[in-house]
Amino acid sequence: MPAHQHHKKIVILGKEILPGKGAQLNLDVAKLHTTTPILVPVIIERAKVDGPTVLLMAGMHGDEINGVEIIRRVIRKGFNKPQIGTIICLPVFNIFGFLNLKRELPDGRDLNRSFPGSESGSLASQFAFHFMKEIAPHVDYVIDFHTGSAQRNNFPQIRCVLDNEESVELAKIFNPPYILNSSYISKTIRESISKLDKKMLLFEGGKTNSIEEFIVEEGLNGVKRFLSHMGMRTFKIDLSKDRTPVVLSESRWMRSPNSGMFQALVKNGARVNKGEVIGIVTDPYGKIERKVKANSEGYIICLNESPVVYKGDAIFHIGKEAAV
Helix, strand or coil: CCHHHCCCCCEECCEECCCCCEEEEEEEEEECCCCCEEEEEEEEEECCEEEEEEEEEECCCCCCHHHHHHHHHHHHCCCCCCCEEEEEEECCCCHHHHHHCCCCCCCCCCHHHCCCCCCCCCHHHHHHHHHHHHCHHHCCEEEEEECCCCCEEEEEEEEECCCCHHHHHHHHHHCCCEEEECCCCCCCHHHHHHHCCCEEEEEEEECCCCCCHHHHHHHHHHHHHHHHHCCCCCCCCCHHHCCCCEEEEEEEEEECCCCEEEEECCCCCCEECCCCEEEEEECCCCCCEEEEECCCCEEEEEEECCCEECCCCEEEEEEEECCC
């Protein structure tokens, strides 16, 4: 048998995935307190031809449904069946949170602040540990889908470290409206994956506990572009959706000047000028109207959609364009 026909051996969660085959496996970390088993489905499809392994994952936070829906559609449409390489889908990572539509695990911990985890730590820590042991070593690229938290709606964006040229290149291939420079945060999956010298894109889009068609479409288009670029699948790419992503070197939150009812006067994703009135905070009794003026020029990449805010609440996230 010629050397080039030797396939690499892929064994995930104790099961060998043969070329041209797929499997639905389960990451089994813990049971419910009623002893009901809680299994985290891991859906794997391997092409007959060896190539890169891409992991698409969502539901790190159990209330971030938009990402779950993006990966559900990827699977439903068969986009996860590659012609080259392997695609692993993890639609709902934090299944405990998803059951209650809560961000955290039952122990109140944020799974994305628990990496790389430990075998005998908190539930969150054990979840992270199992992932890093069983899944992470097999993958070359990760696309992780998130949304804003609470009622903060993220305009579609990819977050990566701008100093890392390959990450920026991959982010541009995904083709979101915005690419935001985001340094590694301690104990996140992104930090742990980068330490393994693997590439990860973090997609942010929409808000919690909702399925927004605009966000889902953005995610699907990005996945198609990414897999096409990797040569893993051929898709008809809708070139009318081509854009040059705006690269943002930094971002800052604007906070509510006082407590009251909040109305944004600009749309999410909009470009704003310094000093422009972009929102208004009022009292319910018609006495007070406080104007909120943009503190810098830039782009609104996240908008708080809560009608009622407290003083100091994050209401606008403004990204500043990188100097070319």
